[in-house]
Amino acid sequence: MAGKEREKPAKKKVVEKKYPMKEQPAAERIRNYKEVPYGYDVETAVKEARRCLQCKKPVCIDGCPVEIDISAFVLAIANEDFAEAIRVMKSYNNLPAVCGRVCPQEDQCEKVCVLAKKFEPVAIGRLERFIADYDYEHNIAPPTEIAPPKDKKVAVVGAGPAGLTAAGDLARMGYDVTLYEAFHNTGGVLRYGIPEFRLPKAILDQEVEYVKSLGVKVECNMVIGKIFTIKELFNDLSFEAVFIGTGAGLPRWMKVPGENLIGVYSANEWLTRINLMRAYEFPEYDTPIWAGKNVAVIGGGNTAMDSVRTGLRMGAETATIYYRRSEKEMPARIEEIEHAREEGVVFNFLVAPDRVLGTDDGWVRGMELCRMELGEPDESGRRRPVRCEGSQYEVECDMVVVAVGTYPNPIIPEATPELEVTKWGTIKVDEETGMTSVPGVFAGGDIVTGGATVISAMGAGKRAARGIDAYLSDK
Amino acid sequence: MGFKILGRDDITTESVRMVVAAPFVARKCEPGQFVILRLDERGERIPLTIADFDRGAGTVTIIFQKVGKTTYHLATFREGEEIRDFVGPLGRHLDLGKIGTVACLGGGLGIAPIYPKVRALKAGGNYVVSIIGARRKDFVILEDEMRAQSDELFVTTDDGSYGLHGFVTDQLKLLLEEGRKFDTCLAVGPIPMMEAVCKLTAAHDLPTLVSLDTIMVDGTGMCGSCRVTVGDETKFTCVDGPVFDGHQVDWLEAKARQRRYHPQEREAMEKFETERGTA
Ligand SMILES: Cc1cc2nc3c(=O)[nH]c(=O)nc-3n(C[C@H](O)[C@H](O)[C@H](O)COP(=O)(O)OP(=O)(O)OC[C@H]3O[C@@H](n4cnc5c(N)ncnc54)[C@H](O)[C@@H]3O)c2cc1C
Ligand SMILES: Cc1cc2nc3c(=O)[nH]c(=O)nc-3n(C[C@H](O)[C@H](O)[C@H](O)COP(=O)(O)OP(=O)(O)OC[C@H]3O[C@@H](n4cnc5c(N)ncnc54)[C@H](O)[C@@H]3O)c2cc1C
């Protein structure tokens, strides 16, 4: 293999591997909530940016759901023109510091980067993070252009990545935008789900401040559907269009006996108490949490990885993942799986709980598991796990986190009967514009797709902002 | 930013009534619904029933009993001060319509949350027999208000210092034994009280609704902290309730889940008292 490459040398000498990013050592970081990777310094970022071939046809861009002009911002970093790099970035992405940290780059832009065919791709995510952080530190971005006021009111419901993006883009277009959020703080999953050690809340706050600086008014503590129906937003508050970005926040359960025992958490409860309510700082913060010593997490996605790694930081002696398919099918980002392994998380594949076992006074003491094997592919294209009857066995644990997925948030669909939904409860929209079955009402993000990714939610927010602009311009 | 307290009074040594400016909540809320509030940046989110509301004035009244850190802390808030977060209306609106004769039992801190339901039942044309109970005379709250909205009112105290010496269930038992007929019973109070009511009414085939006060976080159905088994199903108190068929509730589980943060609740309270003491 290596010999062959020597015969046909690349035109430009290619640095085969990504420049590494410094990280907190595993033994240390499981005792704190500080961010795991430190990010590139200027010198490394420039070197990494110079790995890019500046392809005539930059295919990497096709891999990005918001079509960031990757070759342009990477070139600017290579040229040490950081102001230009952040200008390019912000013209596509309102939340670069977030995306640079949590995007599953390996499945998106970096997957299709031409370098990836032979070597490691350009570390696009790390460069994105670098330029966003550099800007927050040095404040170099030129002011964002905002179109003259249009005197038209748009309501955005849900302050997750979809809502923040739609709101930011609409404000830039000159709309009078109010963003309504049910919780007492913004960010959606970025705040209540993704932990501090992966996405520091100070970073998120900066990105939200940026969106506000574009003129977006944020109103928290507003559960739309309860306090105002969608109709009332139009009729009583005179909004001319509404974007729904309320996410897929409802926990899915395994529906096995023992699931309501004490010590069984939905990933949402476990993570929300800790991240949004800061229960890890109890009693400095009032919200209590009970954390086990032997933590079992059911699932194989990012949520499961976040839950299990949080378990370690809350003092668990053992932290174990139980996933019903094999390692290959795990939907979590590779970086998170690697980080979890380094931190000592144990992985068990092809198993699923049959029941959670309890003590007499209602606490978890273990689980009965059943082994699985992979059968025919299902609708998702992944091979379906099939039970191996008779293979049941018991394990001990004192806490279980159920991280097997979520359902769309039903409050708005239930309060808005005219809104068409699918049998899965997601809202139906026109792919191109994001408009729902109700004229003037748009939707995007997890409420339309079911649990997906931050960047796909942002992409949907962007498309809907364009859709709303077209709709209101025609009106 | 926050939600201003426009009025407050101590109705007993352990319960406080507050009138809070929350015009959007006031505009929309219905009997049986609740709010979740958070006092400050470090606060916990706790649910409290909307005891009363005034749509015109844009206010919501809450009545709470001091039981732990957050409720003791809230009791220190004065008129003119602000509660940082106040979100609602949450939970299902309880619309019972006209069902006939209804027994309404409020025990201890359940008297405040049952009051708006009693008022709605009365306004709906029902014959309302209310029974309220407390540990002793000076803990009986809302007696006049309840009397005004009930066709009959009975009071019980655990120590016999006022009304019938005993529990609300003892009074209900007397009425049932006298041959009084009810179409429905509604019980709100601590879990042991609601469980006792359900045991009694089950024996008399009297349909019984209870309002659960599970531990909550978001109040919008996204965490499952408030889950409870009703019949064969897991329900979320915040979005499916808080009112459920009491004869279907798994009380053993509900009791266990209610106790799960006891040590932390005690720790938070002790810390609060120490800090107050030195302040
Ligand atoms: C623990 C966890 C880790 C994840 N890790 C990653 C990752 O590493 N990379 C990645 O790309 N993706 C990740 N995801 C997925 C990603 O976070 C979501 O796909 C994305 O956040 C969806 O964005 P959204 O804006 O559609 O919804 P959300 O982020 O869910 O935001 C919806 C917002 O709407 C609010 N809301 C809901 N109902 C109402 C209402 N009625 N009125 C007002 N407001 C309302 C909610 O409170 C919330 O703030 C993760 C998800 C979880 C749960
Ligand atoms: C839908 C709903 C409506 C409610 N409405 C009201 C209301 O109108 N007025 C009101 O006073 N309370 C009401 N509650 C109960 C209230 O939410 C709790 O009392 C409050 O959360 C206690 O918080 P804390 O921090 O002060 O005490 P914590 O520290 O949480 O608790 C301190 C101690 O009190 C005990 N305790 C806590 N809650 C209860 C309870 N509900 N019953 C018995 N013991 C309890 C705890 O077990 C603990 O020992 C309601 C609860 C729900 C779910």
Ligand code: SF4
């Ligand atoms: S937003 Fe995500 S997919 Fe797009 S360039 Fe950045 S890391 Fe890649």
Ligand code: SF4
């Ligand atoms: S595909 Fe890769 S090498 Fe080519 S421009 Fe994009 S990032 Fe650079």
Ligand code: FES
């Ligand atoms: S309080 Fe979170 S689901 Fe009910």
